[in-house]
Amino acid sequence: MPIPVTVVSEPSKSAVRIRRAVPDDAAAIVSVLAIVAAERVHSAIDRVWTVEQERSYLELLSPREVIYVAVNERSEIVGLQILDRWSSLESMAHVGQVGTFLLPAQRGRGVGHQLWNATASFAREAGYRKLAIQVRGTNTRALAFYRGIGFRECGRLTRQVVIDGKEDDEVLMELFV
Ligand SMILES: CC(C)(COP(=O)(O)OP(=O)(O)OC[C@H]1O[C@@H](n2cnc3c(N)ncnc32)[C@H](O)[C@@H]1OP(=O)(O)O)[C@@H](O)C(=O)NCCC(=O)NCCS
Numbered sequence: 001m002p003i004p005v006t007v008v009s010e011p012s013k014s015a016v017r018i019r020r021a022v023p024d025d026a027a028a029i030v031s032v033l034a035i036v037a038a039e040r041v042h043s044a045i046d047r048v049w050t051v052e053q054e055r056s057y058l059e060l061l062s063p064r065e066v067i068y069v070a071v072n073e074r075s076e077i078v079g080l081q082i083l084d085r086w087s088s089l090e091s092m093a094h095v096g097q098v099g100t101f102l103l104p105a106q107r108g109r110g111v112g113h114q115l116w117n118a119t120a121s122f123a124r125e126a127g128y129r130k131l132a133i134q135v136r137g138t139n140t141r142a143l144a145f146y147r148g149i150g151f152r153e154c155g156r157l158t159r160q161v162v163i164d165g166k167e168d169d170e171v172l173m174e175l176f177v
Pocket of ligand 1: 042043100101102103107110136141144145
């Protein structure tokens with residue numbers, strides 16, 4: 001009797017490339033952020049800022065701050081990862097904060113890890129000694145993603161986010177570079 005073969009369908013690996021964002025990417029970045037914010041469940045961002053605000057943010061990034069974007073074969077931005085300073089205080093100049101936003105179709109294909117490879121090496125070069133993030137308590141995929149790249153949970157702000165009347169915690173995570 002033939003042995004039954006189970007075919008497991010896996011999401012295809014990504015074919016994106018990673019590059020540094022420039023001010024002209026502002027509109028595409030805002031449009032990715034708007035799609036993630038509209039999902040309402042992943043981020044504390046409930047309303048996205050304007051293209052002009054994003055452009056000026058990009059223009060004013062210090063040499064120690066960066067956005068990496070993931071672009072597809074048509075050169076469209078399909079995801080991004082931000083690294084900027086946690087605080088403008090000199091006492092916290094060694095601490096960076098990270099945020100990652102992928103379009104729905106790009107999730108679970110390794111794009112987050114591709115972005116992280118670029119961000120982690122930038123963070124080391126830029127002299128950060130630790131990175132910190134806040135992740136919504138219900139965002140199990142993001143918690144798993146950040147754990148997987150070495151972040152550990154170090155605190156919880158209870159009922160910190162309210163979006164559309166629904167409360168959520170913010171989990172604090174940190175990583176020593
Ligand atoms: C969170 C995010 C950045 C992760 O990037 P990604 O490329 O999709 O990461 P992956 O799904 O490939 O991997 C994340 C890990 O979570 C696991 N995972 C995947 N889907 C999951 C799910 N639904 N629930 C729990 N864990 C999940 C994977 O197994 C993987 O673990 P591994 O590295 O040990 O294999 C991306 O999904 C995203 O942008 N989501 C929407 C926005 C968001 O939540 N941003 C974070 C705000 S703090």
